[in-house]
């Protein structure tokens with residue numbers, strides 16, 4: 001059997017098993033879609049789009065559709081560490097509920113601090129209950145970095161004052177799969193920027209399990225939902241790249257699929273914001289675009305219902321989905337070669353200039369002394 | 379008969395070493411210029427975008443990048459396996475503290491520079507460092523290249539490039555290392571040219587000549 005056929009069988013078996021479980025909601029996804037005026041046709045289009053985004057052949061779209069309908073069978077626990085909730089926002093803050101946000105609503109979300117009604121002791125109890133009841137089966141999504149300095153004391157959550165580190169260890173134990181949603185959870189992100197006093201790190205560094213990293217500040221709703229769909233469909237995590245990011249989303253650089261790439265190749269660059277080139281849609285490399293070092297599918301998937309993305313809006317990519325974000329991507333509005341007296345690279349460039357100067361001075365001094373030094377023969 | 383020769387001559391550098399030296403010099407010159415261009419594209423776009431300014435400069439950078447990669451590869455091979463051992467001989471000086479002291483003193487205008495092979499120990503270690511710099515700039519360059527072109531050789535290098543990228547901490551770091559090494563090369567070239575000329579003047583040995591003609595002309599008693 002070829003790999004796709006085998007994968008298809010695996011997905012079918014998994015979905016059949018899920019169908020046996022009791023749904024969390026009384027309303028089916030179909031009823032919800034009807035309430036929101038989303039047609040069956042929209043749903044099929046969505047399934048096909050997600051299928052192709054996941055780099056799967058079209059026949060899998062029936063599986064995707066089924067997985068979406070059965071998504072209320074897979075318990076999901078969503079934790080917030082040191083973060084800004086922007087990743088959750090990316091997913092839920094759409095102008096009209098579209099399928100992505102609807103499915104997130106439909107999914108068996110057991111615990112999510114932003115979205116739950118409970119508070120205080122009750123919230124804590126919900127979390128403990130969920131971790132216990134679904135032990136070994138739940139999917140764990142984490143948003144935010146984990147502070148580790150002072151034994152994690154820089155982050156305590158909930159009425160019992162557990163540190164983020166403790167909660168992470170505990171929650172990771174019973175997880176069937178862990179997804180780091182966003183750059184902070186994946187690599188530390190802004191929280192881990194130098195000098196990183198709280199010792200913030202990505203989730204993968206404090207748990208001893210494979211973690212899927214969804215880089216991005218925030219990642220697009222498509223990348224979050226796509227990863228959830230993959231897990232629901234196959235019960236396993238997708239193929240990952242060198243930083244454990246799903247290959248289907250982070251397989252190419254922003255620069256590879258950018259709509260301004262033709263301008264780059266032609267040497268047509270925006271020199272400063274608001275100039276003629278900026279109005280014409282020239283390449284943003286010289287105003288600091290980090291697209292050439294950043295793996296992500298922003299140019300093809302975009303954000304907010306495929307409306308736009310940073311480069312389309314006229315600002316360069318800031319490399320937010322990379323492990324070296326934030327420090328190494330600074331300065332956001334200058335390329336690597338023009339960062340004098342700014343941040344990390346800049347300092348090194350200044351050092352480089354000093355060394356070169358010193359070399360020239362040294363060489364000059366040596367030459368002068370040589371002129372006056374006694375010849376060897378004497 | 380003519381006058382007796384005032385100078386004797388020694389055969390120093392094999393044609394292979396000389397050819398590769400100048401090819402390497404050319405490649406580095408072109409790579410530094412085109413590299414800084416890539417880093418900050420300073421030419422203004424022409425009227426039409428039929429002329430792919432950036433692509434053409436990147437093309438030159440890549441072609442000379444491959445030239446440098448090939449030379450770096452061949453030179454590592456030649457250093458170890460060339461029949462002529464003039465380079466390898468210097469290794470004995472490197473292991474001898476005495477040679478190091480003599481070498482450093484001679485650079486401070488004290489005494490002669492005696493050496494077993496063609497290089498002094500400090501010079502030898504500098505070249506070793508430069509060779510490894512070349513190796514790393516070629517590796518980072520090839521990793522960047524695998525991201526530029528996804529078919530052919532670029533495609534073949536994709537998996538190993540991904541692994542190297544992860545070791546270096548992301549593509550941004552690959553680029554930063556590539557960029558900083560460019561500066562290291564600039565600094566090396568300044569010192570290298572100066573030292574070659576200075577040694578010729580100070581020790582009356584023609585180091586500049588010998589990398590062109592292969593021969594070192596000097597007074598018989600030196």
Ligand code: HEM
Pocket residue numbers: 292336337405406409410412413414416417418436439440442443444446447515516517518519520522523526553556557559560563
């Ligand atoms: C002495 C040797 C070399 C020097 C001085 C050099 C210099 C540079 C510099 C300064 C950059 C721009 C980096 C930045 O600021 O973003 C660059 C980019 C690049 N170099 Fe090199 N380089 C060298 C060798 C190579 C080699 C051996 C290769 C491999 C074929 C290579 C391939 C590349 C590629 C692919 C890029 C990126 C181009 C792009 O993104 O469009 N370089 N190089």
Ligand code: SF4
Pocket residue numbers: 254255256258259260261262264282283284285289290291292311316317
């Ligand atoms: S705008 Fe950025 S990503 Fe797009 S072509 Fe220019 S450098 Fe590449």
